[in-house]
Amino acid sequence: MENQIVKLRGYKDGLHLIIKPKVSLSEVEAAINKLLNGMNPPLEGTSIHIDLSTSPLTSDDLKDLETHLTDNYNLVVSGVNILDEKDESPILAAPASHNISESFPADSQQEFGNAQIVRQTIRSGQTTSCLTGSVIIYGDVNPGGEVVASGDIIVLGSLRGNAHAGAHGRLSSVIIAMELVPLQLQIGSYVNRPPLGQKPRGYPEIARVGAEDIIIVEEFIKF
């Protein structure tokens, strides 16, 4: 795994495309194609950071790479980080030609305004995923069923299965259900599950990432 030319990783501020040092642009592009084409569900319509170590890529190369990602995969490059080779965590640094956004465009209406509406119950073994925004389900999500969204997840019924909001790393995503008794909840890279034997509470609830980096659940009133 360590020898991959490019790899994808989810960090707190979003999805990072990490490029191995000392490889040429054509090699990087070929590796990106292989990685992204092999993904199921496909990664589309999200923003992405590029993490570079001391790579020989010039800023023109970076522009080409960005166009490649945008044109072929509908990805928005939201920032470029230059990594210190010894340090695992990305350090923000600005090459002259790039604007760096601190993180994901927070709660951008345009980016997550689109919602996919599912007019059925998600049963065991079924998966609904929307990697370009939020999902609204006019039904239940049964145990063994799964909903994945890059934005929010709203279940107008009982959520008894698994839900993964902010699948590309957007930690401001929330999960709302009329009855929230899931097997497991995931927001970004955080996972949590209700205590064993949790009974439905009889009112809508919302799950979000709280101050201490854990998923918390509380009564849903309104934003």
Next chain:
Amino acid sequence: MGKVIVITSGKGGVGKTTSTANLGTALAMIGKTVVIIDADVGLRNLDVVMGLESRVVYTSMDVIEKRCDLDKALVKDRRVEDLFLLAASQRNRKDDIKPEQMQDICERLKHDYDYVLVDSPAGIEQGFHNAAAGAEEAIIITTPDVSAIRDADRIIGLLQNQGIEPINLVLNRLSPILVKKGNMISKNDVLDILNIDLLGVVPEDAGVIASTNRGVPLVHNEGSPGADAYMRIARRMTGQRVPIPEMREDNFFSNIMNWFSRNK
């Protein structure tokens, strides 16, 4: 033109074969013409439950491979008029049959019979797909326990994807005493999760084992709780309006308690 109904569950051991045998028999007793098909190739036992084991000469495999006519492969029931069994081959494997071949058999049978009931094997593999291939409706059998319900949910999803509609539910082996004690999932909880129409509830009945071992479907044993439940389900299948009775504990103590509370 008849109906082809697949009887399935996902999980094994919840009563698919017992239900197929009993519903087939019950429908024939009401005066319908019925064929029951064993789709559990390689592990057949519908013939055993029906007590027709010794009369099976040809199987669906022989029909598919044109060793005999479809009519000739149907085994007539010993007790009821107009009830026939198409047995599964014990020597073959489930993937020796293709869904289209099963579909063809069901298609031919439904021209001549009112009901074609297909007893599906457990699982979601080839055997299940073969059983469901020719069906336009489905009956899901489940028992009130989480693993059976989970599998039933999975199966419902698969059947819906195939466009099978309606899909009705039979809740098998419900014990009212255990529900009352809170040790069993209640009828309403099951319906809440599966969210399909309830065709009937079959109470736990020790008579099932005896009837299976004798090769006489329970419905012949009129008056037993299981037999009555299957008869009611069969009537509902024909479109009659038969209410689903609320189950209550039927023992000496609760009868006395009821009597007291009535006279208060």
